[in-house]
Amino acid sequence: MPFLLAFRFVVAALVIAVLLACRQEPLLAAHGERIALIGIGTLGYGLAALLFFLSLSYGPTSTLALIVYSYPIFVVFGSVLLGQGLPARLAVTAIVVGFCGVAFIVWTPGGVSVRPLGSLLALLAAIAYAGYLTGGGRLVHRTGYMTASLWTSGSAGVALVLFTFSTGASRMPNGSQWTMLFGLSLLTASAFYCLFRGLRRLGSVKVSALGTIEPLSTAALAIIILHDHPSLGFAIGAPLIVTGAVTASFARARPHRQRALPQRLDTRTP
Numbered sequence: 001m002p003f004l005l006a007f008r009f010v011v012a013a014l015v016i017a018v019l020l021a022c023r024q025e026p027l028l029a030a031h032g033e034r035i036a037l038i039g040i041g042t043l044g045y046g047l048a049a050l051l052f053f054l055s056l057s058y059g060p061t062s063t064l065a066l067i068v069y070s071y072p073i074f075v076v077f078g079s080v081l082l083g084q085g086l087p088a089r090l091a092v093t094a095i096v097v098g099f100c101g102v103a104f105i106v107w108t109p110g111g112v113s114v115r116p117l118g119s120l121l122a123l124l125a126a127i128a129y130a131g132y133l134t135g136g137g138r139l140v141h142r143t144g145y146m147t148a149s150l151w152t153s154g155s156a157g158v159a160l161v162l163f164t165f166s167t168g169a170s171r172m173p174n175g176s177q178w179t180m181l182f183g184l185s186l187l188t189a190s191a192f193y194c195l196f197r198g199l200r201r202l203g204s205v206k207v208s209a210l211g212t213i214e215p216l217s218t219a220a221l222a223i224i225i226l227h228d229h230p231s232l233g234f235a236i237g238a239p240l241i242v243t244g245a246v247t248a249s250f251a252r253a254r255p256h257r258q259r260a261l262p263q264r265l266d267t268r269t270p
Contacts, residue, residue: 002050002053002160002163002164002167003160003161003164004181005046005049005050005053005160006157006160006161006163006164007157007181007185008157008181008184008185008188009046009049009153009154009156009157009160009185009188010153010154010157010158010161011157011181011182011185012153012157012185012186012188012189012192013150013153013154013157013189015185015186015189016146016149016150016153016189016192016193017150017154019146020146020147020150023146025144025146025147026144026147027147027150028147029143029147029148029151030142030143032142033139033140033141033142033143033148034151036135036139036140037140037143037148037151037152037155038151038155039135040131040132040135040136040139040140040152040155041151041152041153041154041155041156041159042155042156042158042159043128043131044128044129044131044132044133044135044136044152045128045129045132045152045153045156046155046156046157046159046160047125047128047159048068048125048126048128048129048132049125049156049160050160050163051121051122051124051125051128052064052065052068052121052122052125054121055068055117055118055119055121055122055125056118057118058114058115058117058118058119058121059114059115059118059119060114062223062234063114063233063234064114064118064119064122066101066234066237066238066241066242067114067119067122067123067126067241068122068125068126068129069126069241069242070098070099070101070123070126070241070244071126071127071129071130071133072130072246073094073098073099073126073130073244074126074127074130074131075130075133075134076094077130078130078131078134079134090247093247094243094244094246094247096244097240097243097244097247098240098241098243098244099244100237100240100244101236101237101238101239101240101241101242101243101244103237104233104236104237104240136148136152136195136196140196145193145196145197146193148192148196149189149192149193149195149196152192152196153188153189153192
């Protein structure tokens with residue numbers, strides 16, 4: 001699985017590089033943003049994808065995807081840590097609601113639907129993806145959309161290649177899997193471009209709000225295609241996670257209060 005992810009990101013980076021060359025746009029990111037893009041690609045998107053796919057060994061895809069898509073809650077946390085204001089009561093409520101949803105999915109009166117390690121990996125993937133969105137919105141401003149996509153996808157692919165060979169987890173695809181991988185790589189290249197363009201226009205919080213559409217479609221496809229059987233915890237926890245994520249995304253932070261400075265009297269004569 002890590003090799004498949006690495007192949008997907010590397011091919012996506014090559015596709016973006018060819019498009020940049022054809023459009024005569026720069027391949028190098030803006031000076032001062034290159035290290036940030038490498039960090040976002042490796043510790044953000046690449047790590048999030050790896051953790052999610054590792055979690056799939058410990059529970060159904062539909063359930064784990066919903067846990068991962070609680071990331072807007074962590075985007076709010078990240079915004080607070082970066083000095084964008086204290087969380088509003090609505091944001092705190094959203095965080096509590098979202099984590100209650102995760103708790104219902106992990107544990108239900110009828111039994112465990114997801115093994116604890118799978119839930120932990122999915123939550124860590126959500127945190128990593130939130131860091132990817134927050135970092136992309138805060139640290140990348142002068143690099144073009146496609147160039148930023150190239151550096152993000154390329155760094156994620158290289159990191160996963162190193163992980164694959166260091167752990168001996170490489171497995172070559174066969175037959176029709178190659179066609180599927182190339183198709184996924186093209187979609188990945190498009191997704192990186194659209195995401196960075198959206199971050200530049202809307203910001204990380206609003207982008208994460210729009211991203212809450214993903215968990216419902218992911219869970220629905222997993223149920224239809226992979227024949228997942230949702231548990232009682234899924235039925236209760238899924239609406240709570242989606243509600244918490246949407247609420248957290250639209251909750252505004254309270255600005256830090258500053259002590260009012262006394263106004264200086266105007267002593268000038270009229």
